[in-house]
Amino acid sequence: MFEQSSHPRSLRAKDSVLCATKELLDEGGLGAATVDAISARSGVSKATIYKHWPCRTAIAAEAFGRRMADSIPLPNEGNVIDDLTEQVRRVSRFYSGPNGKVFAQLLAASVTDEAAAPYFREFFLDTRRANVAELWERALRRGEVNPAISAGTATDLLFGPLIFRLLTGHAPLTEHEADAITTAALHGLLEP
Amino acid sequence: MFEQSSHPRSLRAKDSVLCATKELLDEGGLGAATVDAISARSGVSKATIYKHWPCRTAIAAEAFGRRMADSIPLPNEGNVIDDLTEQVRRVSRFYSGPNGKVFAQLLAASVTDEAAAPYFREFFLDTRRANVAELWERALRRGEVNPAISAGTATDLLFGPLIFRLLTGHAPLTEHEADAITTAALHGLLEP
């Protein structure tokens, strides 16, 4: 995506950069993933780096995102309640772990860094949203969920609260909290 | 909060700074609210500014937050459905307006800028959350909502999705979307 010079040299360079960036992110968060640092560690010059990405944040988004998709496999318990409960738990666990911090920084940076937003969207949101959409479709087919609600709305309702808490830290991201959110989202706020 | 030396000079300086910052935020977003710019426009020296706030973001948070509380008055329609629907609409409208951009930048900056987080929390979250909590209490007393759900969870469920969309821009913040979120949150995702 975004470019495809299939020169072997380009490929090697891109790989080195993403690899080095990932390391730096792991070691010191987004703040440590300076372009100079990335260049130094990867052995790829800044000029070359900027030939492949529009800005620092984009590199970080790609580097970090590549391996995140796999790290949260989609559950398939057979019924929507268990599926969604488990998925929200997994994401919540991811957010409260060491990677959550970096994820938050990345999301925050994408707000400022216009050019990085598409990268962030591609490597984080799209995959994740597609996953949940699939899960949602399954549930729809089984007649378990309200067909008036779109997969998008459902996704935001379930994961928006997690993101919100991750960013501001105004409430914890424990499993218990995750379950409370899922339950409330599934059954609604109103008195039964 | 944080300090109040009640010295008239301090007060004048703080006021000038907050005022100037608000103007700059309105004119050019968080990017324009440089400490140098704030200092220049307010006539308060940088040294003095840094005696009152730990960092640039904190100033912006306070300046922007002071007047936001008023800008979203709490509705009181007599029943929880209308109240929450209206409140989510108002917040959504605020987010999609010119201030939404600045709010997002501020929230994003607070992630990076550790020292600014408490300022952001105080001037944005606490007030807002207290408001919704009040609304929630009212509904609880009227037996309209599920008492097993805390005000905090309810708040996050309703506004988390808005924040999520504001930050990533992956979905619009129209009134229609706001209503879809509110409805889903109120009645739940499951098939009735």
Added chain:
Amino acid sequence: MFEQSSHPRSLRAKDSVLCATKELLDEGGLGAATVDAISARSGVSKATIYKHWPCRTAIAAEAFGRRMADSIPLPNEGNVIDDLTEQVRRVSRFYSGPNGKVFAQLLAASVTDEAAAPYFREFFLDTRRANVAELWERALRRGEVNPAISAGTATDLLFGPLIFRLLTGHAPLTEHEADAITTAALHGLLEP
């Protein structure tokens, strides 16, 4: 000199300031003798300090100078050669000791700090030059020195080289070097 408010409080304040300054100079050179530091240690407010001295350097000059006069007593060996040799040695020793550093900083600061120059002159130069002038008069009366040369010229010839070396550090200030200078100055550069 320079002011004479004989209020007892003024006197106490001046003394405290000079004392504190001397300590700070001894501890960390001129760099440590910040006005704030002086104020803090002496318990005299900055406003009061600036009522007594025109600038930081002036305080330091007075504080440091007060006790220097005594620290280099005038020799009286009975003949000019021994007298001058000994005096140059003493001054040279002073310069190469811990106080020499501070003296150099003070002299340097007086160049920039116009207001401090008279203080420096009074507390350092005048006394010293008067001393040497006295020594020179004695020698003149004994017919030991060239009456065509003024005391001022003689002083500069003997001590200028020391100052020069102290400031630039281009040559050492050992006793041997001091003697070499004195000898050359006394007998002249030309082939006998």
Added chain:
Amino acid sequence: MFEQSSHPRSLRAKDSVLCATKELLDEGGLGAATVDAISARSGVSKATIYKHWPCRTAIAAEAFGRRMADSIPLPNEGNVIDDLTEQVRRVSRFYSGPNGKVFAQLLAASVTDEAAAPYFREFFLDTRRANVAELWERALRRGEVNPAISAGTATDLLFGPLIFRLLTGHAPLTEHEADAITTAALHGLLEP
């Protein structure tokens, strides 16, 4: 000296900086040669400037020193008395002119600014001292001066007094005074 990356860009930047600094020194002394001012006038960024020099004073020393060497040509009258007399006069004239002030500020700054001292030494002292040393050698070969006296001592004896007066302003730097110093230094202080 100190580094010469021979990159053409480096050279251009260094040149611009030195040039701009010289102008600023001429216009307003060392006080006007702010790093910001230098950066603004030269079009070279502060970061780049600090990559070439350790501190402000070092830049000024180099800028000012580069052209000073030429401004005081070495006399060659054929005999040491005339040579030295003339040289002392020239230096004295230089010191009492507009450049003298800047020179004094520079020398003073080098005392405080440890990092600048080598620059000052290189661009001012070394050349000058080498010049006088050459003159001294010539005189030695002609048997005109006392071979027991080193060139260094002679230099300090002749120019130390000038520096001393330049810094403290305790005595004028007229030609008459210059001659008095030279005469005294050449023939010695003692009664013939």
Added chain:
DNA sequence: CACTAATCGAGACGGTACGTCGGGTCTTATG
């Protein structure tokens, strides 16, 4: 197998903002 273009590494550079420091002035409340 050399040749010619693209591509690269290295890193200098301009720019912009940062947060800090110290000097000297001014205000307020105290004794």
Added chain:
DNA sequence: CATAAGACCCGACGTACCGTCTCGATTAGTG
């Protein structure tokens, strides 16, 4: 009424990182 306390303005400091740039060396795939 002078003082202690300390807030304040000013102006400069040296640093950090961004994204652009120039350079000479390295490399591909053509003739």
